[in-house]
Amino acid sequence: MAVNPNALSGTYYLAHFEALLGAVKGRYGDLFSEQENQCLDDFAALPLDGRALYTRFLSRRGQCFREDKLAYPELDLPLAIAALKEAGFITPMAPEQALLLPLLTKAEIAALFNLDKRLARPAMVEAALKLPYRAPPFALWQMQHEALMRRCLLLYFGNAYQDLSEFVITALEHVRYEPYPLDSQSRYYQSRAHLERHFALSELAQTLDACPDHALVALAEGWPAGDDNRWQRLTLQLARRLERSANLPLALAFYQRLTLPPARERKVRLIAKTAGQVAAWQALAPILKAPQDASEQDFIDVFAKRLASKLGHSLPQLPVSSVSEQQRPLPQGSERVEQKALGYFDAGMHSENQLLTGLFGLLFWDIVFSPVPGAFFHPFQRGPKDLFSQGFYEKRQGLIEARLKEIEQGWQERAKATLAAKAGIANDLVYWPLWRAEHLALAGHIPGHHLALWFRHFLRDPRHHRSGFPDLLVVDGGHYQLVEVKGPGDRLQPGQKRWLRFLARHHLPVSVLHLK
Incomplete structure (x- = not known):
């Protein structure tokens, strides 16, 4: 360019x-x-x-x-x-010394305050702070x-x-x-009070970023109250900092004030560390009853399952689904395992999550960039502010449902038109190096009602469901299939298991290929 x-x-x-x-x-x-x-x-x-x-x-x-x-x-x-x-x-x-010293080099501080130039800068600054201003x-x-x-x-x-x-x-x-x-x-800000609240939190975020670990407790003592998502996200950062600096009681106190994931997960993990497995199981109850998003369900599938086994408890069972698995020899060469796997099929591409998000971006382009109040602040956005939140669907439900019905009847022409008109324009959903005409033609084998099912699942939790999608889109005998590829020693991750369960439950063509 x-x-x-x-x-x-x-x-x-x-x-x-x-x-x-x-x-x-x-x-x-x-x-x-x-x-x-x-x-x-x-x-x-x-x-x-x-x-x-x-x-x-x-x-x-x-x-x-x-x-x-x-x-x-x-x-x-x-x-x-x-x-x-x-x-x-x-x-x-x-x-003021505090304003002056950051502007001076170490040599300048030593010369101005007659200090030993062999001192380390922190020691030199500490000594200069005790001297009269010069x-x-x-x-x-x-x-x-x-x-x-x-x-x-x-x-x-x-x-x-x-x-x-x-x-x-x-x-x-x-x-x-x-x-x-x-x-x-x-516009997003509707009142001066709204602006001032956001400004105060933005200033606090910068203070937190610059705060050394030893000063976190003092910062936490003056932490403001709140319950909105922006405050919760910032408070989560504080709690994680406190946890990493080994201040577990104070970190737990903040996690207990929060509902935004992963606060409840972190709370349970800390309780397990500090109060034991029985207390952790009791703290798990709200998550087991109603997981808020996919990350909490993954937490149940791994941590809670392990804890239940240790305590002799049972967990609600996920719907049983069978995913086809097969093994093939691992071809020689330096290519990634996904590229090697493509050799076993008539045609295909290594697309991973870009297949799901890219097709969604092409088919919902106008809806993604529709002027929903509060979605766009400035001309340099790759998508609306709420793109990967569960509120994205809620604010555009009518438009999205109409488009899903259209996709079920046929989607290829709309995708081709968007590719021709929008190629190269920034969009958080579309990875342009992947989307060439031949790849779109390959994706054209996917029936519209299958795509609609993918997209409905994606929209339930865009933040987490945008990852874990199978590695390959392949075509054999004129029919498409999604393939998750696993090389030697590689295991399925929680997000991958989540997508495989969903696809298999809806009888969509998906399999796991193990290259041994």
Whole structure:
């Protein structure tokens, strides 16, 4: 793909940031206070060099910067600094050791505070923190209004991990994205309270990422309350950190506050470690009664089954299904076992999960990218926010059911048309290197009512059912078959067993091929 040689010239980053601000004000302008709107207007009134330098600051770590380390040849730095200072977007850095020391090299700390340069940096920093502040021989600046700008980034991307580099990727034509409407009717944040809650959790997530293990207890003591999914996901991260750092009682206390998988599983495992098998069996009861998703069912199949055997208890039996198994000699050569297995069939392809997700992506493309409120934040998404959640089906049920009925009657023409129209456009479901015309023709042997069964199972738990699909799609005698390939010493994994059980239960053509 050709690269635009002018994509990263001059102050391209400022153009990206101003496009972001314009989109945010257009979509969420009613959520800003009068003071915040004035601040954004003041930013727009800065000279170009000032706006560009501030944007550079936003792309760097930390709020404080050394003037002697600024190297942006495209900018008039004295003009930019003067403009930012006059408008209040930067101020001289407060004389605090904690702000200063991260900006200095080890040699600079030793020279400024007259410390032994042979000390390790942590020891040197600890010693410097106990000494009076000493101003270095260069100007230090501290950003202002950064919290407002971070809120703008959050409003635009909907998360704390994407940034202006997304614009760069698109400008270089590395990725093409599906267009979809981004207007106030389909926006995610509906109130300032909603934004502030998400912003607080995003800030907390960054604090957790930077928190060393020895400070986790202090962080946990001030942990906010909550029950929404975003809070639960973040609290799960804290609990896992506590567990890994061997603080099992505190980790367990947090797991007990959570319902989002795998919190209940982790709770049972910790109880087994700390209180014994009988207590763990009692804690298992809610999971045995109603597993929330496939991961909890896998937990039952492995951990609970083993625990039940040790305690002499019985477990509810899964539906019995018989999967055809066969053995063949393992051919010589350096190819993967899946490629070797293809030699035993008339035609086929090694597709694994991409067969399931790719066909779903091609056949439901317009539905995946339909403008459901809260699904899309910005133009750089490979799918809606809820794509791999159980809510994906719930919010599009009517459209999905109509499409499933259509697929049962015939699906090949729609898939061909989507492949021709959308090839190369980013989609989390479609792995484009696999989807060539000959592979789609091979998949054309799959009856529509079989595909509809696959897709219904996938939609019950997209997060977990997108994996574990059989390795091969093969055609023998004009009929298709799905084949899971196992080489020497390889065993079926929980997700693979799950799909094999489902396919066999519905009498779909599937088998396991052992190469010995």
